[in-house]
Amino acid sequence: MTEIHSDGGPLPHVPDDFTIEQFILDGQHPVKPQWYDLRPVMIEEATGRAIGSDELRARVHGLANALKIRWNIGHDDVACIFSPNHVDYVVALWAVQKLGGIVSTANPTYTAEDLVYQLQLIKARILIVHPWVLPVALEAARTCGIPPDQIILLEPVAGSPYSNIQELVKFGLGQTQQFAPLRLSPGGAKKKLAFLSFSSGTTGKPKAVMVTHYGIICNLVQIGGYLKLNDESVPTERKMYRPGSVSLAVVPFYHAYGMHMLLFGSMVLQSTIVVSPKFSLERMLQSIQQYRVTHLCIVPPQVLLLCKSPLVKNYDLSSVYFLMCGGAPLSAELQEQLVRTLPNCIIGQGYGMTEISTGVTFIPHDRQVDASGSAGLMLPGLIARVVRPDGSLAGYDEPGELHLHTPSRSIGYLNNPTATAETYYDGWIRTGDEVLITPRKEIFVIDRLKELIKVRGFQVAPSELEGHLLDHPAVADVCVVGIPDDFSGELPFAFVVLAPNAQTDSKEKEKDLEAWKTNLKEMLMKHVSDHKTPYKRLAGVEFVDAIPKNPSGKLLRRVLRDRAREMVSRGQLSVLRSKL
Known part of the structure; x- marks a missing residue:
């Protein structure tokens, strides 16, 4: 056996000169259902407000026009959307893409530190934010040098100095079109980043x-x-x-x-x-x-x-x-x-x-x-x-x-x-x-085979948590693995080698060793929870004498992962589950 080909015959033709918006809203294709009616595209859960395809097109057009007039967003400019689900989420991303821009979406549970990492890597020009997460966005924007007038709210907030999608759509629809919608030549969709x-x-x-x-x-x-x-x-x-x-x-x-x-x-x-x-x-x-x-x-x-x-x-x-x-x-x-x-x-x-x-x-x-x-x-x-x-x-x-x-x-x-x-x-x-x-x-x-831990469907890189823990003076070495959990699928768990200074000169340790260990574990867990988004927080810490490694120094992560899972099954592993 060399390669395994999927069934279903040859793939139907895939247009290579459409944007995503053009294909979804206006493109004709044999795989699209042939039933048509006047049902809405989206419904806002809390209010029951229905949005049809014509309104969706209009809102995308109005916002794109406003983004061009106000910020001159254009080819390959990057906008970051930092928000929970919202009926104008797709309006924002398609408006940016209509101008030739690129969208990067960020997890709304991110800390400012997480968001800074993303904003700096993508070099975002504008930040589109839900009011729920505005404080985090403002902190990250200050660190990245994104000025306040380049922050846009998905919903209006009374007295807020920031622009919002509602007013921008209205403004854009009231102005003469100032942009040329992105048009791709044959083959262009294969190269154009969305x-x-x-x-x-x-x-x-x-x-x-x-x-x-x-x-x-x-x-x-x-x-x-x-x-x-x-x-x-x-x-x-x-x-x-x-x-x-x-x-x-x-x-x-x-x-x-x-x-x-x-x-x-x-x-x-x-x-x-x-x-x-x-x-x-x-x-x-x-x-x-x-x-x-x-x-x-x-x-x-x-x-x-x-x-x-x-x-x-x-x-x-x-x-x-x-x-x-x-x-x-x-x-x-x-x-x-x-x-x-x-x-x-x-x-x-x-x-x-x-x-x-x-x-x-x-x-x-x-x-x-x-x-x-x-x-x-x-x-x-x-x-x-x-x-x-x-x-x-x-x-x-x-x-x-x-x-x-x-x-x-x-x-x-x-x-x-x-x-x-x-x-x-x-x-x-x-x-x-x-x-x-x-x-x-x-x-x-x-x-x-990869090292990622899947927590409620989110990816957690052990190396990210290990690097953060190694910044703590009490930690000499560390290995983070995933342990099974009925609710989350997996949870991050840290095996820690304590630094010599953490193991000496402690009156608390001399009085009650177990209480000292528990306090130190909780301190390390708080060190993570204070800086990382909730799904990256540790479920527990176990102190070990050494982290197993191969001759080249690479962590033998699977060894500790198997050990952790065996200990969980035997009820020998203390899972603290941070309450912070």
């Missing part, structure tokens, strides 16, 4: 993935080609998307899963999107009932709440007929509980990667519930290699690292040739995931 999307890749600190307009459009065509919604031989009740479908957007738009699959995918597949700014189980249940939601794209912690919470029985969830879980693997046990909660629902998992733009697999067509534990079937147009540790290629049902070749791939990491060379080669992308692929082209994720 996003600088942050990912940790296979290792290390987050990197800016250079995602093109073509990459996103291609992946949407791959998904549409897989679903075959216009195939009249398939009964409507067996299709995964049907006329009148409604998707609930609780997965964040700043994340590739939320933006590429949920936001853009729902638009292409003509599913109205109920935009939820902040997840809470009860709010999600209310919205499912109120808006008759048919489609849920969620992550394992949300699945866990759906299965365990007594609140669920108080709501009518009968409208839901499709549920995809992504971001991290879903256990077979949890999937069985989910089937009991939603007995008439198509249920399965998806797998993707920011560097692929984004989807790699989709729920199998031939069964209502995919109870196999697979990450889904390969999308059309994909070629996979399963690479053994010795570099040889594995066959079906044999484990190895997944390498992918797809026309949707991104073009590398911004200003980081070393990291690009580690992940990208000869048109292929190393995923860092150990998998096996069955003869029916189903992917099973066995383990992550």
Whole structure:
């Protein structure tokens, strides 16, 4: 076996001269559903305000005109959107792209330190911010030298000196058009950057993935080609998307899963999107009932709440007929509980990667519930290699690292040739995931070969936390690993070698050794929680005499990870779970 080609025949034509906005709002394509109606594109969850395609076009045009007039935003200028989900999120990103600009989206739970790192790397010209996170944005902007008049609020705030989207749209629509919309020549979409999307890749600190307009459009065509919604031989009740479908957007738009699959995918597949700014189980249940939601794209912690919470029985969830879980693997046990909660629902998992733009697999067509534990079937147009540790290629049902070749791939990491060379080669992308692929082209994720820890679907680079802990005077050496957690999937846990000065000259240690250890562990956890976004906080600390390393000095992370998981299973590991 050399390479594994996905089924589904040749990939349908992918236009290479469209922007994402042009393809989604105005482009005609055989994979787009042929049903048309006057249903809204989006609904604001809290108010029920509906936004149709004409209003969406107008708002994008008005904001683009204002951005050109006020800030002269143009070709390759970068705007950072720092916000939870919002109905004007897509307005902001498409307005920037309409001018030839590039968008980078930031996690709204970031600390100022996290945001500074992103803003400096992408060299952002403007910062589009939700009022909820304005204090963090202002601190980061000051550090980066972004002046206050280059900060735009997604919602108006009484007495605020900052411009906001509402007034800018109104201003732009009232002025003569001052810009030429981006028009791409044949092949231009393959080169034109749409996003600088942050990912940790296979290792290390987050990197800016250079995602093109073509990459996103291609992946949407791959998904549409897989679903075959216009195939009249398939009964409507067996299709995964049907006329009148409604998707609930609780997965964040700043994340590739939320933006590429949920936001853009729902638009292409003509599913109205109920935009939820902040997840809470009860709010999600209310919205499912109120808006008759048919489609849920969620992550394992949300699945866990759906299965365990007594609140669920108080709501009518009968409208839901499709549920995809992504971001991290879903256990077979949890999937069985989910089937009991939603007995008439198509249920399965998806797998993707920011560097692929984004989807790699989709729920199998031939069964209502995919109870196999697979990450889904390969999308059309994909070629996979399963690479053994010795570099040889594995066959079906044999484990190895997944390498992918797809026309949707991104073009590398911004200003980081070393990291690009580690992940990208000869048109292929190393995923860092150990998998096996069955003869029916189903992917099973066995383990992550890369070092990333997946916390509620978010990527946490151990090296980032290790570097921060090593700044603490009490730490001589450290290794951070992921430990299993029912709610979050994994949590970061630190094995720490204490510096000599931390182990001596302590009266507290002499009086009560265990209390001294507990206090020191809590101090180290606070050292992380004071500077890192919540999902990067440590679940606990264990003191060790030495960190295992190979002869060249590389951390033997898997040794400690296996040790930690064994200790958790035996109840021997003290997981403190920071309350800070």
